[in-house]
Amino acid sequence: YVLAIECDGAPYHSSATARDRDRLRQRHLESRGWRFHRIWSLDWYEDRVGEIDRAMTAYAAALATGDSSSSTIVAAPVDGAPANGYVRQRSPKPRIGSYRFITSYGESEIQKILDWIASDGILRSDDEMLAEAVPALGFLRRGKLIDERLRISIARWRRNKPG
Numbered sequence: 001y002v003l004a005i006e007c008d009g010a011p012y013h014s015s016a017t018a019r020d021r022d023r024l025r026q027r028h029l030e031s032r033g034w035r036f037h038r039i040w041s042l043d044w045y046e047d048r049v050g051e052i053d054r055a056m057t058a059y060a061a062a063l064a065t066g067d068s069s070s071s072t073i074v075a076a077p078v079d080g081a082p083a084n085g086y087v088r089q090r091s092p093k094p095r096i097g098s099y100r101f102i103t104s105y106g107e108s109e110i111q112k113i114l115d116w117i118a119s120d121g122i123l124r125s126d127d128e129m130l131a132e133a134v135p136a137l138g139f140l141r142r143g144k145l146i147d148e149r150l151r152i153s154i155a156r157w158r159r160n161k162p163g
Helices: 018-031 041-046 048-065 107-118 126-136 144-160
Strands: 003-007 035-039 073-075 086-088
Touching: 003 018, 003 048, 018 035, 035 041, 035 048, 041 048, 107 126, 107 144, 126 144
Parallel strands: 003 035
Antiparallel strands: 073 086
């Protein structure tokens, strides 16, 4: 994915606050390397062809600047940071045991891995945390036991996170 296009339809207007509507969604997507483009319904109604052209131009620009081979994550700036963004990287990976079975990992080891994954400041869903935790723990594939254990650990991690 390289370009997010947001329109001001029902989901846009159902956001609890203008901050949610106008900044958080955009910041989250940009933190994942997407470019962001908005189409306002009034503009669409008045000049559909022009809006399609603008969207296609935004798409072409996103493709031209996208680099899926990069190992760093270009994130949206926080308030007060330079408008051109900055690179976010994770803290050093914690040293934990390497085990063949998920049941061999202690809860503190899993919590350290979850903290490490989140150390780049990018918001992730539980499924995204799970998908990143599996290889971080050294597993090549997922199974029922791994999924169950990690889902419980992720829920515990979220409850205990400060803020």
